[in-house]
Amino acid sequence: MTIDQVFLTVFLASLLGFGGLGSLPVLRGGLTDHGIAADPLILQSLAVGNISPGPNGLYLIAIGYFLAGIAGAGAASVAILLPPLLVLVLERVRERLIGKQRFRACLQSLSLAVVALLTVSSSQLVLHAARGPVTIGLVILGAVLLTLRVPSLVGVIAAAAAGLLLGL
Amino acid sequence: MRGARHQPSGQTPSDRHWAAVLMAFARIGATAFGGGSATIAAMRQTCRKHGWLDEDEFLDTVVLSRLTPGITILAQALLIGRSVAGLRGMAAAIVGMMAPSIAITITLAWGYVRISGLPGAATPLAAIAAVAAGFAVSLALQLLRDVLRRDRIVRGALLYLAFLGLSLLINNTLVVMGIAAVAAVIAPNLFSAREVDDAAPEADDDH
Numbered sequence: 072m073t074i075d076q077v078f079l080t081v082f083l084a085s086l087l088g089f090g091g092l093g094s095l096p097v098l099r100g101g102l103t104d105h106g107i108a109a110d111p112l113i114l115q116s117l118a119v120g121n122i123s124p125g126p127n128g129l130y131l132i133a134i135g136y137f138l139a140g141i142a143g144a145g146a147a148s149v150a151i152l153l154p155p156l157l158v159l160v161l162e163r164v165r166e167r168l169i170g171k172q173r174f175r176a177c178l179q180s181l182s183l184a185v186v187a188l189l190t191v192s193s194s195q196l197v198l199h200a201a202r203g204p205v206t207i208g209l210v211i212l213g214a215v216l217l218t219l220r221v222p223s224l225v226g227v228i229a230a231a232a233a234g235l236l237l238g239l
Numbered sequence: 240m241r242g243a244r245h246q247p248s249g250q251t252p253s254d255r256h257w258a259a260v261l262m263a264f265a266r267i268g269a270t271a272f273g274g275g276s277a278t279i280a281a282m283r284q285t286c287r288k289h290g291w292l293d294e295d296e297f298l299d300t301v302v303l304s305r306l307t308p309g310i311t312i313l314a315q316a317l318l319i320g321r322s323v324a325g326l327r328g329m330a331a332a333i334v335g336m337m338a339p340s341i342a343i344t345i346t347l348a349w350g351y352v353r354i355s356g357l358p359g360a361a362t363p364l365a366a367i368a369a370v371a372a373g374f375a376v377s378l379a380l381q382l383l384r385d386v387l388r389r390d391r392i393v394r395g396a397l398l399y400l401a402f403l404g405l406s407l408l409i410n411n412t413l414v415v416m417g418i419a420a421v422a423a424v425i426a427p428n429l430f431s432a433r434e435v436d437d438a439a440p441e442a443d444d445d446h
Contacts, residue, residue: 088309118370128309154307161303173427179389180420184418192375202365206365213372214373
């Protein structure tokens with residue numbers, strides 16, 4: 072992918088996603104449209120993004136790096152920075168908007184749609200990654216560790232050790 | 240936002256030192272391992288420590304940032320930085336938070352690429368991918384919990400199931416989101432109570 076394409080793909084995913092991994096369904100669709108095998112790329116980026124400090128959404132920077140190196144990471148960084156600037160506009164108009172039922176309904180509806188889409192995307196990632204009993208166990212381990220707020224690095228190190236020792 | 244207008248001791252935002260914002264957010268960007276909840280907790284602690292925002296003002300930034308598309312924590316950092324030191328504070332908060340995170344993420348991604356080229360690396364990397372898929376499941380469940388908390392749980396759960404069915408039927412993310420937006424405009428009562436609910440969401444969301 073060119074730098075422009077990386078920027079646009081990450082920007083659209085970020086703009087249309089609410090919350091940490093809310094960007095994932097649109098990103099997955101955008102990558103697939105460009106003929107890229109999205110699932111392995113996203114799984115690598117999630118692994119890197121989750122052991123990095125800061126918000127989970129920064130996995131998009133890892134996507135940028137895997138697609139186009141340092142320049143891709145730079146393009147992705149700019150792309151994820153632009154949508155949050157809308158908070159300055161929202162701050163000005165929120166007194167008028169927050170009381171409007173249709174505005175609140177739109178936010179709730181879009182959030183539910185994003186979570187539903189994310190459920191499908193996550194299931195497809197699981198299907199891609201879980202190839203046997205060991206990897207199925209590791210998927211469950213990853214979900215449990217993050218839910219219990221155990222640092223992601225612990226899960227990544229445990230997985231690498233399991234991969235080395237047990238084979239898959 | 241109240242925080243943006245809050246000027247203790249008669250100071251204007253430009254009187255405050257934006258460098259303090261830069262340093263504080265750089266510390267958060269470099270050390271807040273654990274995703275959104277860890278980052279929000281660190282920002283809250285920083286605001287208390289420096290006396291930048293009181294609890295209500297901090298929650299105000301949480302609510303506003305939750306309405307914003309994209310990475311909501313970046314929106315919150317913008318609001319906090321601006322309330323402390325105006326435009327320079329905004330820039331300092333974003334640069335401070337993003338610079339260490341970007342550097343660490345790129346370094347890790349670089350290491351991942353190098354390791355993936357080594358003989359025998361495929362198996363441990365496949366194991367790491369499996370754990371990452373588990374992370375995605377956990378984050379999706381956390382997001383679902385947060386969204387359902389905002390309104391009546393049963394109604395939210397039924398609508399979620401309806402959208403899930405739609406997502407499985409229509410293999411196009413943008414079309415599903417378009418349908419969601421149109422449905423909310425046509426039938427807002429389905430998605431939101433008529434009266435305004437000002438209850439602030441809890442500040443432990445993993446965004």
